[in-house]
Amino acid sequence: DAGVIQSPRHEVTEMGQEVTLRCKPISGHNSLFWYRQTMMRGLELLIYFNNNVPIDDSGMPEDRFSAKMPNASFSTLKIQPSEPRDSAVYFCASSTSGNTIYFGEGSWLTVV
Amino acid sequence: TQLLEQSPQFLSIQEGENLTVYCNSSSVFSSLQWYRQEPGEGPVLLVTVVTGGEVKKLKRLTFQFGDARKDSSLHITAAQPGDTGLYLCAGEGDSSYKLIFGSGTRLLVRP
Numbered sequence: 769d770a771g772v773i774q775s776p777r778h779e780v781t782e783m784g785q786e787v788t789l790r791c792k793p794i795s796g797h798n799s800l801f802w803y804r805q806t807m808m809r810g811l812e813l814l815i816y817f818n819n820n821v822p823i824d825d826s827g828m829p830e831d832r833f834s835a836k837m838p839n840a841s842f843s844t845l846k847i848q849p850s851e852p853r854d855s856a857v858y859f860c861a862s863s864t865s866g867n868t869i870y871f872g873e874g875s876w877l878t879v880v
Numbered sequence: 881t882q883l884l885e886q887s888p889q890f891l892s893i894q895e896g897e898n899l900t901v902y903c904n905s906s907s908v909f910s911s912l913q914w915y916r917q918e919p920g921e922g923p924v925l926l927v928t929v930v931t932g933g934e935v936k937k938l939k940r941l942t943f944q945f946g947d948a949r950k951d952s953s954l955h956i957t958a959a960q961p962g963d964t965g966l967y968l969c970a971g972e973g974d975s976s977y978k979l980i981f982g983s984g985t986r987l988l989v990r991p
Contacts, residue, residue, distance in 0.1 A: 810968075816977050824975070
């Protein structure tokens with residue numbers, strides 16, 4: 769079975785550019801999470817969707833970050849405009865409510 | 881604010897040695913999970929402990945949840961190079977979906 773699929777795996781972009789990260793959750797999972805991992809702050813929850821509806825976006829750093837889930841099989845995390853401090857690994861994860869969370873392989877973002 | 885502190889931050893040991901990783905908090909958690917993350921990949925769940933004092937074994941890995949549900953430990957017996965990775969503990973926060981992750985212990989097992 770395919771796991772959580774993220775794209776791109778790596779992205780290098782210039783400060784001020786728009787970045788869009790994509791995620792396909794595991795089929796049948798109704799919960800989707802976006803996490804950010806940095807050396808300084810570890811793994812942090814950015815936003816949580818349940819049945820395609822954003823339930824908790826309190827971890828989204830600021831208005832430059834937005835996330836959507838138009839259907840059960842696709843989600844995006846957008847950063848506009850990007851800044852060097854946004855450089856991190858962004859993970860998408862999915863689960864069925866209350867059960868094991870499965871992480872994707874991550875999108876490594878570098879903003880220069 | 882619920883925080884989880886892990887120690888040690890880094891650990892480099894020889895194959896065959898034993899080790900223990902600690903995860904501590906001043907807060908009570910309803911459950912605690914341990915993950916292993918290998919380079920270039922996402923975290924993978926190893927175990928979930930729910931009951932205070934609970935001990936779970938996964939081959940050479942032994943996980944314990946503190947009686948007060950504020951701390952946990954992971955003990956690896958006879959470590960192997962395949963055990964190399966970042967070990968993360970995570971507690972269930974105020975909401976069941978919200979995991980609070982520790983800062984991680986980076987383990988290197990040298991052949």
